[in-house]
Amino acid sequence: MVTVPRYSAVKISSYANWANDITVPFKLNIKFTAKSWRRSTDGKGTNEWRTLDSPVVEYLLSNINFPGEVIRKSPDAVYGQITGSLKATVGLESVFSSKEINLEEEN
Numbered sequence: 001m002v003t004v005p006r007y008s009a010v011k012i013s014s015y016a017n018w019a020n021d022i023t024v025p026f027k028l029n030i031k032f033t034a035k036s037w038r039r040s041t042d043g044k045g046t047n048e049w050r051t052l053d054s055p056v057v058e059y060l061l062s063n064i065n066f067p068g069e070v071i072r073k074s075p076d077a078v079y080g081q082i083t084g085s086l087k088a089t090v091g092l093e094s095v096f097s098s099k100e101i102n103l104e105e106e107n
Helices: 054-063
Strands: 008-032 035-038 048-051 069-074 077-102
Touching: 008 054, 054 069, 054 077
Parallel strands: none
Antiparallel strands: 008 077, 035 048, 069 077
């Protein structure tokens, strides 16, 4: 909101600096795990969620055609990485300025 006193005018100017079509490369690291609802191994006790071993997780990743690469494995997880780039237009700076002009002094 701009309030302008009587017998005055305001000159407002603004501009924005933009960077068009910037390409930003990235690497996305992902940890994959899987759980399954199973009975305990001795057939006794209650059912529970159990973490699956990494070979099962890797098999599941190959079935969905994971587009990245597997970079590391642990006993119950597989770590993958996807690389790519984002292309965007980014506003870097907005500048606003105003100047009051007294109309009585100009006449």
